[in-house]
Each structure stands twice: as C-alpha cells, then as structure tokens.
Amino acid sequence: MPHDSRLPRLDALRAVWMVWMAAFHFAFNLAHFRLIEANFYVDPLWTTQRTLILSGFLFWAGLSQALAHEAGQSAPRFWRRWAQVAGAAALVSLGSALMFPNSWISFGVLHAFALMLPLLRWGLGRWPTGCLVALAALAWVLPGWVQHPVFDTRWTNWVGLVTHKPITEDFVPLLPWLAPLLLGWVAARQPGLRRWLAGPVPGAGRAWAGLGRWPLTFYLLHQPVLIAGLMAWMALAR
Numbered sequence: 001m002p003h004d005s006r007l008p009r010l011d012a013l014r015a016v017w018m019v020w021m022a023a024f025h026f027a028f029n030l031a032h033f034r035l036i037e038a039n040f041y042v043d044p045l046w047t048t049q050r051t052l053i054l055s056g057f058l059f060w061a062g063l064s065q066a067l068a069h070e071a072g073q074s075a076p077r078f079w080r081r082w083a084q085v086a087g088a089a090a091l092v093s094l095g096s097a098l099m100f101p102n103s104w105i106s107f108g109v110l111h112a113f114a115l116m117l118p119l120l121r122w123g124l125g126r127w128p129t130g131c132l133v134a135l136a137a138l139a140w141v142l143p144g145w146v147q148h149p150v151f152d153t154r155w156t157n158w159v160g161l162v163t164h165k166p167i168t169e170d171f172v173p174l175l176p177w178l179a180p181l182l183l184g185w186v187a188a189r190q191p192g193l194r195r196w197l198a199g200p201v202p203g204a205g206r207a208w209a210g211l212g213r214w215p216l217t218f219y220l221l222h223q224p225v226l227i228a229g230l231m232a233w234m235a236l237a238r
Contacts, residue, residue, distance in 0.1 A: 008201040010064065011212030017056045018215060022222045024049055029223075029230050054109060054172065055180040057215075062184025065117060066125065070188070078121060086114040088220055092170075095224075100169050107158040108170030110219070115158065115174060116181050125185055132182050140179040 024046075031038040040046040068078075089110035097104035105111075124132065143160050151161040160173030187193055201209050211218070 006213065007067070007197040008206065008209040009197045009199055010060065010067075011209040012201050012205050013212070014057075014060045014215055015208040015212035017053060017060065018211065018218050018222075020049075021053050021057075021219075022226065024053060025223055026226050026230075029226055033230065033234065035234075054177065057109065058112075058177055058180040059184040059187070061113060061117070062120065062181040062186075063188045064184075065120060066185040066188030067194075069121060069125065082114065082117060084216060085110055085117070088216055089114050091220065096169055103167045103169050105168055105170045106154045106166075107173060108168075109172045111158070112172040112174070112177055116178055119178075120181060120185060124182065129186055129189055132186050136179040136182040136186075139174075139182070140176040143173075143175050 027036070027038065027046075028040050030036045031040060038046065040050075089108070092105055092108055092110055096108075124135070127135070143162075146161050147163045148161055149163055151157055151159050152163055152166070154166070157166050157171070158173050160175030160177070162173070165171060
C-alpha cells in the first residue's frame with residue numbers, strides 16, 4: 001500500500017498480531033531450551049494459537065494487498081516487495097537449516113506469501129466475491145478430504161494435500177492457508193470495514209500503528225533477538 005494511503009487502524013491490528021506472534025515464539029524458545037514443559041506440536045493451547053496467529057497474518061495480508069491494488073500500486077512496486085518477501089523466505093530456510101538441520105523450513109509463512117500474493121493479485125483477485133468465498137471454504141476443507149503420498153515430498157508438500165505433516169519447524173501450504181488470504185481480499189470490498197479502518201487511532205494506539213508498518217522486518221528480527229537474549233540470560237545465570 002502506498003505510504004500516504006496507509007490505514008493506521010489496520011497497521012495497529014497487524015501490530016497486535018506481531019506482538020502475539022513474538023510472545024508465542026518466546027514461549028516456544030523456552031520450551032526448546034527446556035526451561036518450561038510445553039508441547040507446541042500437539043497441545044491445543046499452542047496449536048490453536050498458531051492457527052489464529054497465522055490466519056490473522058494472512059487475512060491482513062489479503063486485505064492490505066487488495067487495498068494497495070485499488071490504490072494504484074504499480075506492478076514494479078508489487079514485484080519489488082515480492083522480491084523482498086521471497087528473499088526473506090530464502091533467509092528463513094537457510095537460518096532454520098543451521099539451527100534445525102533435521103526439521104528446517106522449506107515452505108513456511110514467507111514462502112506461502114511469495115506463492116500466494118502473485119496468485120491473488122494477478123488471477124484470483126479478479127473473481128467475484130461469491131466465488132472467492134466459496135473457494136476459501138473449499139481450500140480450508142479440502143486437505144481433510146483429499147490426501148495422496150505424491151504430495152509428501154519437500155518438492156510437492158507446498159500444495160498441502162499431504163498424508164502426514166512433514167517434519168519441519170513451520171509449514172504453511174497453499175491448502176488450507178489460501179483461505180484466510182482470500183477472505184482478507186473479500187473483506188477489503190466491504191465499504192463499512194474500509195470506513196472503519198480509515199478512522200483515527202487514539203493515544204498509545206499510534207505507537208502500535210507505527211510498529212505495524214514493519215511486519216517483514218519484525219518477522220525476520222524478532223526470533224534472532226529473542227533467542228540471543230535468552231541464550232545470554234542462560235549463560236549469565238549459570
């Protein structure tokens with residue numbers, strides 16, 4: 001979205017999800033270093049939070065992309081931003097391979113953005129609202145109906161029709177996660193929501209709005225900062 005057309009309330013809402021994500025990852029780090037007992041892979045307390053956090057980020061991304069497109073975002077500007085996301089996805093894969101060599105991230109949230117945003121901008125975003133809602137519903141339920149071993153490799157699991165979840169620290173396949181992105185694009189077509197997002201952010205909310213303008217930077221930096229701080233504290237506490 002062009003800088004002069006930003007919606008502070010949207011940025012503030014995105015910031016809430018960013019801080020929630022950081023708190024979630026901090027708890028994950030505590031479990032990884034065995035400072036707390038928690039199973040982030042099966043315990044509903046944590047798996048439900050992951051679903052909500054990820055759904056929110058994808059929803060805001062779809063909404064933001066729709067608003068940016070309507071505001072006249074040029075193709076070169078879109079592809080510059082896409083290149084940043086794709087490059088960041090490659091860095092995540094590299095960094096996770098160093099820290100988790102047996103469960104590195106080959107298709108996480110940034111990889112999903114790199115795949116789905118062009119698909120939305122240059123194809124699906126032109127569909128009527130009813131069709132997008134129906135497609136979102138189908139995308140959400142289809143992985144529960146259709147699975148095949150051909151989708152179980154690292155080269156094909158990005159589709160999402162896997163017979164079992166791959167061993168990886170983050171997995172955000174096209175299905176079902178296209179659904180909240182599509183719903184965000186649909187939400188941008190609702191005049192009432194758009195008017196509300198255009199309203200002012202009072203008081204301390206302006207700081208949240210400022211933070212929400214930097215989701216990619218925050219995403220890339222928060223875990224290295226959290227892990228480094230936790231390791232430093234552990235070293236000093238010995």
